[in-house]
Amino acid sequence: MAGYLLLSLIMFIIFISMMVSLASFSKKTAVEVKQNSVLTLKLDQAIPDRTSENPLGDMDFFSMKSNKVMGLDHLLKTIDNAANNDKIKGIFLDLTDIPSGMATIEEVRNALLQFKKSGKFIISYSDDYTQRAYYLATVADKVYLNPQGCVGIKGLAAELMFFKGTLEKLDIQTQIIRHGKFKSAVEPYILDKMSQANREQYQKLLDVLWQQMVDGIATQRKIATEDLNLMADSLKIQLGEDAVKNKLVDKLLYRDEVLTELRAKLGVNEKDDINFISAAKFFKVKGKEKISIGKKKIALVYAIGQIGVGEGDEREIGSDKLSESIRLARNDSSVKAIVLRINSPGGSALASEVIWREVVWRKKLNPW
Structure with a gap:
């Protein structure tokens, strides 16, 4: 009996901790942007195509903190805001x-190039x-490096x-069915x-x-593509110098010298x-609203x-869920087009066929 009560108490404490963590996670606190602020981008974690809406999806249940x-x-x-x-x-x-x-990095890079137009x-x-990282960094007005660091240009x-x-x-035999010489998985x-x-x-x-990388670097850094290829082929870049x-x-x-450069840019004291x-x-700061005029919409569906x-x-x-999303957009009279954003290595042929059918049916009803 005592053991049962102890276990119940522990489970209750864990449950309360989870609820408190979840409440603090979902609580929207006002974010103040001070004058002369600088947006910091580290990008040291893998960037998914979209932010998870599941408050428990990235929860570390040991530390009870969200990742x-x-x-x-x-x-x-x-970046746009x-x-x-x-x-x-x-x-x-x-x-x-x-x-x-690279596809993700390219989109971030393009957004930063657009930001510079401001x-x-x-x-x-x-x-x-x-x-x-260097490919992305080349969009910057100034690219700085630690004196003991290096730039990895190697192709x-x-x-x-x-x-x-x-x-x-x-003594394991494989039985493979494939079509086409380029199906190499x-x-x-x-x-x-x-x-x-x-x-x-x-x-x-x-x-x-x-x-694509060479052309992007060459354009921003004013370096000939031939020189960049030579640097990579000969592993010419070994030191910061x-x-x-x-x-x-x-x-x-x-880093402290870079901060000094930043202060000079901002016009503040050392x-x-x-x-x-x-x-x-x-991101929590409300940006300028972009008013949508008219009832015509474009649906964005993630795969x-x-x-x-x-x-x-x-x-x-999931073939069922994705097909349903396309079907809902298809049956919405205000949706005039669907953008299907795909980031997938492939998978089930049957599931792909189900999704394909829904897309083809959408095109027959309203070809773009």
Whole structure:
């Protein structure tokens, strides 16, 4: 009996803690943006396509704290709002690595380029730039680097693991059904090296991505694409001094020296604190409302994660749920078009067929 009461008490305490944490998480506190503020972007966590609406989805039940990460949708809106907020004077990119895909980084980069049209500054600093972080940093008016740091300009590569030999040693036979020589997902189980078709498509993908990065860096840093390719091929950038000499960064500075530069930009005294505000906090500030005129709408439908049968969730595409979302938009007379935003590695052929049918049916009813 005593053990049962003790267990009940513990469960009650845990329940109360969860409710208090949830209440504090959902409570909307007013955020004040001070004059002469600087928006800080770290981007040191993977950026999902959209911010989770589930208050418990990213909850750490050990610490009873939320690990909620801002999604790309909120991040882009935050950057746009910063451009239109008179109290925000610029953006500080505090970067090292950005654990997100190139498509996401490209969208953030484009948003920052748009932000610059407002006339506000962007300053970037890192102790050590990875290649992805540096690509984003090149949108900045000034790119600074720790004197002991470096810039990772080394090109792109792809590596695959092959399990055919392991499976043979374990006397495991694979039965594969595939169509087309470029359907290479199963190759690691039936080959011991890349097929020519797979090598061709990987090479094309890497070439396109690298050319996009090189062109973007060349445009912002006023460096010839030939020179950037030479830096990558020869691993020419080994030290911070190499990065300055080759115009990849503007100066080698320690963090306190960068803060001095920021104070000069803001016109404040050396001893004054800089009014930094994080993206998560600034998003809570109500931006200027964009009034929508008319009743015609464009529906934005997200398809994120692996494709499967059923309802799915925020991290997995469910054929039933996604089809229903498209169907609701199709039956809404005010919706004149649907944007289907897909970020998926693929998945079930059956589930894909169900979703495809709904999309095709939508086009037949109202071809764009």
